Amino acid sequence: MQDSVLLNIENLKVYYELRRFGFVHAGYVRAVDDVTLSLKKGEALSIVGESGCGKTTLAKTILGLVKPFSGKVIFDGKDLTDLDGRMKLWYSSQVGFVQQDPYGALPPFMTVKRILQEPMLIHGIKDPNEQMARITKILTELKMTPVEDFLGKFPHMLSGGQQQRVVIARATILNPKLIVADEPVSMLDASVRVEILQLLRQLQKEHGIALIYITHDLSTVSYFSERIIVMYAGWIVEEAPAQELVENPLHPYTKALFEAISDPDAENLKTFKKVPAGEPPSLVNPPSGCRFYPRCDARVDGLCDRGRPEYLWVNEKHRVLCFPEEQKQRFKT
Amino acid sequence: MVKNNVLLDIKNLKLYYQTMRGPVQAVDGVTFALEHNSSLVFIGESGCGKTSLSKAILRLLPKNVAEYAGEVYFDGVNIMEYDDERFRKEIRWKKMAFIPQAAMNALNPVVKIEDQISEPLIVGGLVNTKEEALEKVKEALRLVGFPLQFMKRYPFELSGGMRQRAIIAMALSAKPDLVILDEPTSALDLLTQANIMNELKTIKKEYGLTYVLITHDVGTASEISENVAVMYAGQIVEYSDAERFFNNPLHPYSEKLLESIPRLRRRKDVLGYIPGQPPSLINPPKGCRFAERCHKRFSKCDQEPPTYEIQGRFVKCWLYERGEQDAR
Numbered sequence: 001m002q003d004s005v006l007l008n009i010e011n012l013k014v015y016y017e018l019r020r021f022g023f024v025h026a027g028y029v030r031a032v033d034d035v036t037l038s039l040k041k042g043e044a045l046s047i048v049g050e051s052g053c054g055k056t057t058l059a060k061t062i063l064g065l066v067k068p069f070s071g072k073v074i075f076d077g078k079d080l081t082d083l084d085g086r087m088k089l090w091y092s093s094q095v096g097f098v099q100q101d102p103y104g105a106l107p108p109f110m111t112v113k114r115i116l117q118e119p120m121l122i123h124g125i126k127d128p129n130e131q132m133a134r135i136t137k138i139l140t141e142l143k144m145t146p147v148e149d150f151l152g153k154f155p156h157m158l159s160g161g162q163q164q165r166v167v168i169a170r171a172t173i174l175n176p177k178l179i180v181a182d183e184p185v186s187m188l189d190a191s192v193r194v195e196i197l198q199l200l201r202q203l204q205k206e207h208g209i210a211l212i213y214i215t216h217d218l219s220t221v222s223y224f225s226e227r228i229i230v231m232y233a234g235w236i237v238e239e240a241p242a243q244e245l246v247e248n249p250l251h252p253y254t255k256a257l258f259e260a261i262s263d264p265d266a267e268n269l270k271t272f273k274k275v276p277a278g279e280p281p282s283l284v285n286p287p288s289g290c291r292f293y294p295r296c297d298a299r300v301d302g303l304c305d306r307g308r309p310e311y312l313w314v315n316e317k318h319r320v321l322c323f324p325e326e327q328k329q330r331f332k333t
Numbered sequence: 334m335v336k337n338n339v340l341l342d343i344k345n346l347k348l349y350y351q352t353m354r355g356p357v358q359a360v361d362g363v364t365f366a367l368e369h370n371s372s373l374v375f376i377g378e379s380g381c382g383k384t385s386l387s388k389a390i391l392r393l394l395p396k397n398v399a400e401y402a403g404e405v406y407f408d409g410v411n412i413m414e415y416d417d418e419r420f421r422k423e424i425r426w427k428k429m430a431f432i433p434q435a436a437m438n439a440l441n442p443v444v445k446i447e448d449q450i451s452e453p454l455i456v457g458g459l460v461n462t463k464e465e466a467l468e469k470v471k472e473a474l475r476l477v478g479f480p481l482q483f484m485k486r487y488p489f490e491l492s493g494g495m496r497q498r499a500i501i502a503m504a505l506s507a508k509p510d511l512v513i514l515d516e517p518t519s520a521l522d523l524l525t526q527a528n529i530m531n532e533l534k535t536i537k538k539e540y541g542l543t544y545v546l547i548t549h550d551v552g553t554a555s556e557i558s559e560n561v562a563v564m565y566a567g568q569i570v571e572y573s574d575a576e577r578f579f580n581n582p583l584h585p586y587s588e589k590l591l592e593s594i595p596r597l598r599r600r601k602d603v604l605g606y607i608p609g610q611p612p613s614l615i616n617p618p619k620g621c622r623f624a625e626r627c628h629k630r631f632s633k634c635d636q637e638p639p640t641y642e643i644q645g646r647f648v649k650c651w652l653y654e655r656g657e658q659d660a661r
Contacts, residue, residue, distance in 0.1 A: 002476045050520055050522040050523065050524065051493075078504065089552070098544065138404070144580065146652040159610055160379075167354055189378050189379045189549065190378065190549045190550065190551070190590075190594070191378050191589075191606060191607045192606065193593075193594050194595065194604045194605070194606040195606040195608075199602070202593060207558060216522065216523055217595075218523070218597065219552070219594075219596060219597045221593040222597070223595055230362075246597060252406050256524060257523055259527070260524050260526065260596065261522045261523065261525035261552065261597050262527075262530075262552035262553050262555055262556050263552055263594075263596045263597060263598055264551045264554070264555045264579050264591060264594055264596075265555055265579055266576040266579045266580070267553060268555045269553070269555070269556065269557045269558065269559065269575060272531050272534065273527040273528075273530070273531055275524050275528055275531070276524065276526040277478075279492055279494060279525070
């Protein structure tokens with residue numbers, strides 16, 4: 001079971017159309033541009049990148065909330081792009097979504113019990129005893145005990161950590177095969193982040209759910225996932241197993257990201273970080289050639305600004321979107 | 334602590350808010366001193382009173398204040414004795430500047446960047462003409478690495494990082510002595526964050542500024558902190574120099590806080606976290622406020638601990654009643 005593929009994304013492009021005066025076509029925002037990846041059952045995958053790199057658009061496409069421009073998203077053998085109404089309902093029971101802002105994601109006028117009943121009512125679990133059994137089970141697993149104390153509460157009566165647990169409970173109550181968590185802890189306090197991530201990871205492992213963890217916080221990814229994808233300006237620039245990426249980042253962008261992280265250490269006071277200046281490019285008119293080229297410190301003029309680089313496979317599981325070293329050397333001389 | 338060359342000396346500062354259920358003790362008896370050209374970081378969970386503390390120092394108070402007391406010496410003068418008008422005219426922005434949390438909400442959306450930064454200079458009477466103000470604005474913008482061709486733009490035309498730079502430039506334009514930074518980079522991207530931290534370091538050195546940084550991101554805090562103060566439930570529970578703090582925190586809360594931070598390098602296998610919630614500040618526990626969540630709790634913790642000095646560091650915990658050795 002571990003080896004079978006759950007989600008397969010092939011050459012996915014998600015473009016948002018820009019319109020002038022509401023109807024004149026004025027170009028595209030290339031939010032996700034030619035992304036290919038696959039996810040096995042029960043695997044935890046992290047997607048990291050800065051804001052505007054397309055990671056949330058990718059998540060929304062996987063959830064079926066945004067229509068792809070071209071390319072395929074195949075979930076459990078079925079192509080998402082041609083799901084009809086009933087299949088869409090089935091699909092929504094197969095994937096859970098953990099939003100960034102728990103308070104915004106929970107309806108303020110519903111109690112915790114009602115919030116957790118909602119997905120079951122939609123998907124035809126009408127027996128009150130079974131509903132309660134599921135609610136009790138999931139809340140106990142998320143350490144919201146005694147369960148009775150929480151059932152009657154409204155979201156504003158809960159702390160941020162508890163709200164996020166309710167969001168996680170809601171996402172997992174139908175036993176989905178995949179959870180997409182978009183910055184699940186960035187709105188929470190530092191001291192509860194680790195706890196929430198550990199609960200999510202535990203839940204994911206015990207139930208064999210696949211997890212896509214989207215974040216910009218690189219320091220947590222190696223703890224909570226097996227594989228990391230680094231995105232920049234709509235491209236996947238590097239993919240590798242978690243530990244390998246931390247030990248041996250290859251793409252100049254990944255290196256810069258790691259360099260920018262501060263571990264708590266008094267030594268930081270005396271040193272300056274070597275980070276590229278500038279900002280990610282516009283996705284309406286991305287630079288020709290490599291999109292990281294204008295900020296890259298290892299760029300080779302005449303090569304990197306012409307044409308998209310191809311993936312280099314360092315080993316079976318590690319790929320990087322950069323020109324090979326030999327080619328760069330040849331260009332320099 | 335050496336007491337000469339002190340810029341800011343705060344004694345027993347209190348800020349309580351009035352609510353329906355009684356006063357909220359947001360800042361409860363905070364005492365610390367800060368030298369010229371040094372930096373101090375306040376770390377703590379949300380709701381521990383760090384933002385209230387910054388507001389209390391700057392006297393940017395909301396309407397529902399129940400109690401506001403204590404002594405704040407700035408360059409040897411007790412500025413708590415100033416009335417609001419004098420404080421506004423002489424201290425705020427000229428001596429102490431403030432960089433608020435989310436830059437995108439701090440800028441006025443309908444005023445151009447250059448006008449916005451020059452406004453406090455003109456209103457404060459620091460310059461005589463608009464041209465003079467613009468010169469100062471340019472200087473400040475150059476300092477923070479803001480491209481001058483964007484000066485005439487409106488805030489919404491700029492990225493988050495650029496807006497944050499504009500805010501920093503605004504705080505620096507009047508050449509204050511003290512800058513209070515409330516989560517200056519938490520809304521920004523990683524690379525932008527690192528860039529701005531680099532710039533803050535350079536500016537501090539060049540202008541001899543003093544920083545008070547307020548953050549919950551301990552990693553970023555370590556970038557510009559010479560001293561660290563840990564706040565918990567309205568009180569400072571530990572005050573120490575950064576070097577010893579990061580290697581050997583004294584208070585059990587600081588210890589747990591540092592344990593809970595995921596690290597990239599020197600990775601640990603298990604991350605810790607602090608169970609439970611911080612106490613309500615309306616009716617805080619009688620004894621040590623951290624006792625309920627503390628893993629080293631013992632019988633004495635029912636009473637409020639005094640602040641002990643251990644080799645120049647301060648810790649508010651009963652474990653250190655007889656010096657450092659006993660606690661280990």
